Amino acid sequence: MAHNHIFVIRHGESENNLLGIDSTKLENKNQFGLSENGRREIETEARKYQDFDLIITSPFRRTKETAMIFAKYSECEIIENELLKEVCVGDLELCTYAETDAFLEKHHDESVPYPNGESLLDAKNRAMEFVHHMHQTYDNKKILIVTHGHIVLFLQEQLDPTFNRMKAMKE
Numbered sequence: 001m002a003h004n005h006i007f008v009i010r011h012g013e014s015e016n017n018l019l020g021i022d023s024t025k026l027e028n029k030n031q032f033g034l035s036e037n038g039r040r041e042i043e044t045e046a047r048k049y050q051d052f053d054l055i056i057t058s059p060f061r062r063t064k065e066t067a068m069i070f071a072k073y074s075e076c077e078i079i080e081n082e083l084l085k086e087v088c089v090g091d092l093e094l095c096t097y098a099e100t101d102a103f104l105e106k107h108h109d110e111s112v113p114y115p116n117g118e119s120l121l122d123a124k125n126r127a128m129e130f131v132h133h134m135h136q137t138y139d140n141k142k143i144l145i146v147t148h149g150h151i152v153l154f155l156q157e158q159l160d161p162t163f164n165r166m167k168a169m170k171e
Contacts, residue, residue: 003139003140004134004135004138004139004140004141004142004143005141005142005143006134006143006145006159007049007052007142007143007144007145008144008145008147008152008155008156008159009045009066009144009145009146009147009152010146010147010148010149010152011034011038011042011058011060011062011063011065011066011146011147011148012034012035012037012038012039012041012042012062012065012066012069013034013035013037013038013041014032014033014034014035014038014062015032015033015034015035015062016031016032016062017035017038018035020096020097020098021094021095021096021097022086022089022092022093022094022095022096022097022100023060023086023093023094024085024086024087024088024089024093024117025088025090025093026059026082026085026088028093028094029059029060029061029085030060030061031061032060032061032062033061033062033065034062034065034066038062038066039065039069042065042066042069042070043069045070046069046070046072046073046074047073049070049144050070050073050074051074051142052070052071052074052076052142052143052144053074053076053141053142053143054076054077054079054138054141054142054143054144055067055070055071055074055076055077055078055079055143055144055145055146056078056079056080056081056084056134056143056144056145056146057078057079057080057081057084057145057146057147058080058081058082058084058085058086058146058147058148058151059080059081059082059084059085060085060086060148063084063146063147063148064078064080064146066146067144067146070144070146074144081130081133083126083127083129083130083133084126084127084130084145084146084147084148084151085126085148085151086148086150086151087114087117087118087120087122087123087148087150087151088114088117088118089103089114089117090113090114090115090116090117090118091114091115091116091117092114092115092117093117100114104120110124120150123150123151123154124154124157126151127151127154127155127157127158128154128158130155131155131158131159153165153168153169156168
């Protein structure tokens, strides 16, 4: 089995975060980038954490911009992978966080998909597929993964057997 050093981060603060809306569909992937504050925060972190062999990122603009800042310091390749995309909220696209949160609160079952979107279980399965692919593809690499909130938690759950995703979601 491959042995890699994996680091997983969520993208920096983005324009849609400031607006308080979800942007999760691939057709809107280029709509929202990092905020100025998000760029500054990522720049600070990228100076501290360098020397990655590879960065793998979601195809969304906010994650790619985050990855590019880290790559500037690590001088490494960036690879986009759609398995790392945001959980698609379907018909709730560009709705407020309160609206998408209300859907999750109403349906306590992770297998229930957003209307015309995907379920958290679908996204969790994508994260598991990504981890399997990564272990099959890379060996002895220091890899930074740049993705979105729920996917970060699902990846942590897969990569660290002591991680408690449900506890982390409540904090």
